[in-house]
Amino acid sequence: MQQLQVTDLHVEFGGLRAVDGLSFAVEEGEILCLLGPNGAGKSTTLDLICGKTQPTGGSIRLNGTEISQMLEFRRARLGIGRKFQVPSVYRDLTVAENLSVARSRRPGLWSALTRFSLSDVRETEGILERVDLSSKREELAGNLSHGETQWLEIAMLIAQDSRLILMDEPTAGMTIQETEKTAEIFRSLSDSHTLIVVEHDMSFVRTVADRIIVMNRGAMLAEGSIEEIETNEDVKTAYLGH
Numbered sequence: 062m063q064q065l066q067v068t069d070l071h072v073e074f075g076g077l078r079a080v081d082g083l084s085f086a087v088e089e090g091e092i093l094c095l096l097g098p099n100g101a102g103k104s105t106t107l108d109l110i111c112g113k114t115q116p117t118g119g120s121i122r123l124n125g126t127e128i129s130q131m132l133e134f135r136r137a138r139l140g141i142g143r144k145f146q147v148p149s150v151y152r153d154l155t156v157a158e159n160l161s162v163a164r165s166r167r168p169g170l171w172s173a174l175t176r177f178s179l180s181d182v183r184e185t186e187g188i189l190e191r192v193d194l195s196s197k198r199e200e201l202a203g204n205l206s207h208g209e210t211q212w213l214e215i216a217m218l219i220a221q222d223s224r225l226i227l228m229d230e231p232t233a234g235m236t237i238q239e240t241e242k243t244a245e246i247f248r249s250l251s252d253s254h255t256l257i258v259v260e261h262d263m264s265f266v267r268t269v270a271d272r273i274i275v276m277n278r279g280a281m282l283a284e285g286s287i288e289e290i291e292t293n294e295d296v297k298t299a300y301l302g303h
């Protein structure tokens with residue numbers, strides 16, 4: 062089922078067309094990777110989808126609902142979660158406490174009723190298993206490694222019930238082992254979550270992407286599988302530089 066539909070999206074910053082007529086759709090459970098040279102408009106596209114930036118034109122539909130003029134917190138309530146490069150975990154709280162804070166951001170009565178209950182504990186366990194942090198449950202977030210901190214932030218997005226997760230260079234600064242583990246986590250998430258990932262690490266993209274969109278100068282240059290992208294002449298010229 063189609064979850065996100067972006068149509069003819071535009072944004073300008075003082076005359077610079079950072080996103081310029083971008084259209085694409087994302088299916089539920091898909092992992093879509095956004096590639097492109099520096100300044101192509103990838104991060105701005107994520108900003109436009111989550112509501113950090115308001116578009117100057119075009120449409121963004123989430124499960125059929127127009128959200129392009131909605132405030133960021135309202136989009137978060139509809140299930141859009143954004144992970145930034147600098148993690149926003151609470152360093153003085155434990156891993157489990159961080160998840161409780163994330164859960165309390167869920168809208169409505171349900172979150173209040175389930176907080177501190179047995180189902181809350183079970184759910185926390187389930188989420189920590191998904192990101193392989195079960196053994197770090199009582200650890201202060203400030204003591205986690207770089208990779209573990211990134212996984213905790215993903216866990217927090219799951220806990221706050223984000224179904225569409227937007228990520229900007231999630232493997233930046235990770236070791237090879239951490240990057241491999243992140244790929245495993247992403248693959249296992251895709252049975253319940255949709256991911257849009259801006260990433261420069263091609264071997265990571267090769268492992269996780271269901272589909273790739275290459276952007277250049279704010280627009281779509283190419284779309285397809287890794288094989289289609291790697292053999293596309295326009296992409297070679299604009300992105301790979303040969």
Ligand SMILES: Nc1ncnc2c1ncn2[C@@H]1O[C@H](COP(=O)(O)OP(=O)(O)OP(=O)(O)O)[C@@H](O)[C@H]1O
Nearest residue numbers: 074077078079097098099100101102103104105106
């Ligand atoms: N808030 C802003 N104000 C002014 N210009 C901006 C703003 N945000 C982005 N830009 C500009 O818009 C263009 C697209 O930037 P964006 O960060 O989306 O590119 P990107 O593809 O993510 O690049 P990178 O891979 O380097 O992160 C760039 O020229 C950037 O300088």
